[in-house]
Amino acid sequence: TKPPPVMRYNLNNVTITHNPVENRENVLILTPMARFYQEYWDNLMKLSYPHELITLGFILPKNKEGNAATSELQKQIAKTQTSGPEKARFNSIIILRQEFDPPISSQDEVERHKMQNQRARRAAMAKARNSLLFTTLGPAVSWVLWLDADIIETPPTLIQDLALHDKPLIAPNCFQRYYNTETKKMDERPYDFNNWQDSPTAQQLGEKMGPDEILLEGYQDMPTYRSLMAFMYKPDEDKHTEVPLDGVGGTALLVKADVHRDGAMFPAFPFYHLIETEGFAKMAKRLGWQATGLPNYKVYHYNE
Numbered sequence: 001t002k003p004p005p006v007m008r009y010n011l012n013n014v015t016i017t018h019n020p021v022e023n024r025e026n027v028l029i030l031t032p033m034a035r036f037y038q039e040y041w042d043n044l045m046k047l048s049y050p051h052e053l054i055t056l057g058f059i060l061p062k063n064k065e066g067n068a069a070t071s072e073l074q075k076q077i078a079k080t081q082t083s084g085p086e087k088a089r090f091n092s093i094i095i096l097r098q099e100f101d102p103p104i105s106s107q108d109e110v111e112r113h114k115m116q117n118q119r120a121r122r123a124a125m126a127k128a129r130n131s132l133l134f135t136t137l138g139p140a141v142s143w144v145l146w147l148d149a150d151i152i153e154t155p156p157t158l159i160q161d162l163a164l165h166d167k168p169l170i171a172p173n174c175f176q177r178y179y180n181t182e183t184k185k186m187d188e189r190p191y192d193f194n195n196w197q198d199s200p201t202a203q204q205l206g207e208k209m210g211p212d213e214i215l216l217e218g219y220q221d222m223p224t225y226r227s228l229m230a231f232m233y234k235p236d237e238d239k240h241t242e243v244p245l246d247g248v249g250g251t252a253l254l255v256k257a258d259v260h261r262d263g264a265m266f267p268a269f270p271f272y273h274l275i276e277t278e279g280f281a282k283m284a285k286r287l288g289w290q291a292t293g294l295p296n297y298k299v300y301h302y303n304e
C-alpha cells in the first residue's frame with residue numbers, strides 16, 4: 001500500500017497583490033445566509049472575476065427558513081455548476097448548516113434591529129462567520145470576500161476594484177434603494193452603519209462600561225458620535241477615495257487571507273466592548289492590520 005500523500009503548500013507562493021486576476025489569486029467568497037434572494041445569486045453570477053478562481057462558502061441556519069434557503073441555493077448551484085456555461089462555473093462550493101439555533105426566531109428587520117436583540121443576534125452571527133471561515137480557509141486562498149446574502153447589487157468588477165487598493169481589509173459603502181413617497185421616485189439611503197471611525201465619546205462610553213458590556217452603533221439610546229462611512233458618500237468625488245475605519249460591517253468586505261491566518265476572527269464576546277464584524281476590525285488592528293473604507297464606492301442591500 002502507498003503511504004498517504006503529503007500536501008505541501010508554500011504560503012510564500014500564494015501571492016496577495018493589487019492585480020489578483022493576472023496573478024491567478026484564489027478568492028473565497030463567504031456568505032452567511034438566512035434567506036435566499038435570487039437577486040443575490042444573479043449579482044454573484046455577474047462578478048467578472050474569473051469564476052474558476054472563486055470558491056463559494058455558505059452557512060445557513062438549521063430552521064424552516066434555512067431549509068428553504070438551502071434548497072433554493074442548491075437549485076441555483078446545480079444549474080450553474082452542471083448545465084450552465086463552463087465559464088460561469090465556480091472552482092468549488094461549500095455549504096454548511098449551522099448546528100446551533102438562531103437566538104431569535106423572528107427575523108424581520110424591525111425585530112432584529114431592536115437593541116435588546118442585538119447582542120445575542122450579533123454573537124450568533126459571529127459564531128456562524130467563524131465556523132464558516134475556519135472550515136473553508138485553505139492554504140491556496142489569497143483573498144476572502146465577505147458578502148451578505150442580501151447584497152443584491154454591486155459593480156461586476158467588485159473584487160478587482162477592491163483588491164486594487166491593496167489593503168488588508170477594505171469595505172465599500174452599503175446603500176439601499178427604496179421608494180421615496182415624498183418625491184414619488186426611487187431613491188437610495190445609507191444602510192450599513194457598522195463602517196465607522198471611532199470618537200472620543202464612544203471611547204469614554206467604553207471606559208465606563210463593565211467588561212461584559214458592548215457598544216452598539218446606530219441606536220438613539222446610545223449616541224456614540226462616531227463618524228459613519230454611510231454618511232461620507234460624495235456623489236461628485238472619486239469612487240476610489242479611501243478613508244481609515246475603526247469598525248467594519250460584514251455586508252461586503254474584502255480581507256487579505258493573511259489577516260484571518262494571523263488569527264483575526266469575529267469575537268462572539270465583548271472585545272474592547274465590540275463584537276462580531278466591529279470586533280473583527282479591532283482585532284485585526286491589534287494584529288497590525290488597518291481597515292479602509294471606500295465611501296463613494298456603493299453596493300446595495302435588499303429592501304424587505
Ligand code: GDP
Nearest residue numbers: 032033034035059060061098102128148149150
Ligand atoms: P442586517 O442586514 O445587519 O440586519 O443583518 P442580516 O439579518 O441581514 O444578517 C447578515 C447576514 O447574515 C445576511 O446574509 C443574513 O442572510 C445572514 N444571517 C442572518 N441570521 C443568520 C443566522 O442565524 N444564521 C446564518 N447562518 N446566517 C444568518
Ligand code: MN
Nearest residue numbers: 148150251301
Ligand atoms: Mn442584511
